[in-house]
Amino acid sequence: MEELRSAMEDHMNQMADLIQKLSTELRSGFAPAYDNFLGFFHAIDWKEPFLMGLLGFHVLLLLTTILSRRHINFQMCLFLLSLSGVYLAEKLNRFLGAQWQSFATQNYFDPHGIFISILWSGPLLVIAMLILVNTLFSLCHLIVRWKRAELRHRAKLQKKEN
Known part of the structure; x- marks a missing residue:
């Protein structure tokens, strides 16, 4: 039973870390994606x-x-x-x-x-x-x-x- 509780706590900690990383990325907005797109667009000789x-x-x-x-x-x-x-x-x-x-x-x-x-x-x-x-x-x-x-x-x- 203790192993199950430990596994559940580890899983919950991982989920909390993922949610925190996702919220940090969402707060940064679309600026990184926009910068990558502009870099791709300008790297091509059209x-x-x-x-x-x-x-x-x-x-x-x-x-x-x-x-x-x-x-x-x-x-x-x-x-x-x-x-x-x-x-x-x-x-x-x-x-x-x-x-x-x-x-x-x-x-x-x-x-x-x-x-x-x-x-x-x-x-x-x-x-x-x-x-x-x-x-x-x-x-x-x-x-x-x-x-x-x-x-x-x-x-x-x-x-x-x-």
């Missing part, structure tokens, strides 16, 4: 052709997603392609990390994949979420149409019976 091409690709994919919002089958293909791109990001990072001299002035492709995650996977995940939300809205609209048609059909059947 005039590199491959970066402009990548941003153009994401803008084109976003426009295609928005303009094809009524074509669910096409959107499902885009959804699968964008998630496949996220899935292949690690292999892409390794490949581009080995070939960076041929298309960039500096090696952006670190072993942890921060660059590829932010500039490749991030936009693809946002586009996939937009497609998913659009699909859910389309399904809700389809369910409402189906239920209305069912109610009209039942009303016609009742009218014939009377």
Whole structure:
């Protein structure tokens, strides 16, 4: 029984330390995260052709997603392609990390994949979420149409019976 009490006290002390650290971090605000973001943003040469091409690709994919919002089958293909791109990001990072001299002035492709995650996977995940939300809205609209048609059909059947 004494071991259980000791283990519980240790656990409670650890939880109190974690809560204290969390409250200290929350009091410091978003300044450290903002500083890290600015450091990342300024470390990139945004005039590199491959970066402009990548941003153009994401803008084109976003426009295609928005303009094809009524074509669910096409959107499902885009959804699968964008998630496949996220899935292949690690292999892409390794490949581009080995070939960076041929298309960039500096090696952006670190072993942890921060660059590829932010500039490749991030936009693809946002586009996939937009497609998913659009699909859910389309399904809700389809369910409402189906239920209305069912109610009209039942009303016609009742009218014939009377």
